Amino acid sequence: MKIHQSLLLFLLISSATSLIAAEDERPVVDASKVAVEKIKNASLPTFHIVGDSTVKSGGSKGMFGWGERITPFFDTQKINVVNHAIGGRSARTFFTEGRWDKVAAQVKPGDFVIIQFGHNDQGRIGDPANKNRADGKGIGDETVEDTKPDGTKELVHTFGWYMAQFASGSKTKGATVIVCSPIPHKQRWETGRDFETLAEWDQQVAKNNDALFLDLTMVVTDTYKKIGRDKVETLFADKGTHTTDEGAQTNAVCVVAGLKSLAGSPLEKFFSEKGSAVKINSPAK
DSSP states (O other), X not given: OHXXXXXHHHHXXXXXXXXXXXXXXXXXXXXXXXXXXXXXXXXXXXXXXXXXXXTOOTTGGGOBOGGGSOGGGBOTTTOEEEEOOXXXXXXXXXXXXXHHHHHHTTOOTTOEEEEEOXXXXXXXTTOGGGXXXXXXXXXXXXXXXXXXXXXXXXXXXXXXXXXXXXXXXXXXXXXXXXXXXXOOOTTSSSSSOSXXXXXXXXXXXXXXXXXXXXXXXXXXXXXXHHHOHHHHHTTBSSSSSSBOHHHHHHHHHHXXXXXXXXXXXXXXXXXXXXXXXXXXXXXXX
């Protein structure tokens, strides 16, 4: 009997450990330990980058985001590049933690704001594994009440509602807004498109708020198809979400190539020699 009880206890502990490990694959980064990037020259326009860990990972466990490798593509004598992204955030938590308010306070006329969320936004509201990051489906004004672990309640909006707050808030300040669909997972670029529904919501939010839409998912997918599976495998630092330094550089090129495809190419005059050398990539719809 004691042997069976010990075995049962071992299995329970092992299962719990496995569950925690699975939940912690995308941990929420402690914001207090992330250096805040500052605008170096207030007289210049600023390219503000807003997103999650696929945009900024900080080198943890060999992971880097494209926002950490995009500055060399810009002429910093003409424009500031500031990466506000932080790991573990969804559009919902970037908004509710007050991080967006801090970004909006810095935005001024002539600036650019590029926004990419989606990796942490999906899942069921109220599921502890989602760490209160999941937001509602769609772009409407409907809300769902979520009870947090500490007992407090939060009215959770749709993914599109949060994205619209970022877009409209930036437009009000006189900035040009670029709404991006997320970079694809390692497993999802070969057999169809990743983030199809989220991309549709992003595109609609951009349209409704007079913003630009960049289907970054498909720009990166197109690049991955050109370089092939074997090479793509080396660009990821984990099971299929976060990129290595080389992967981040590859995706940064994709972002620049996609920016050049936007109507009027509004950032064209701000590219460095390296950025100007990047060829335009207009993703297939």
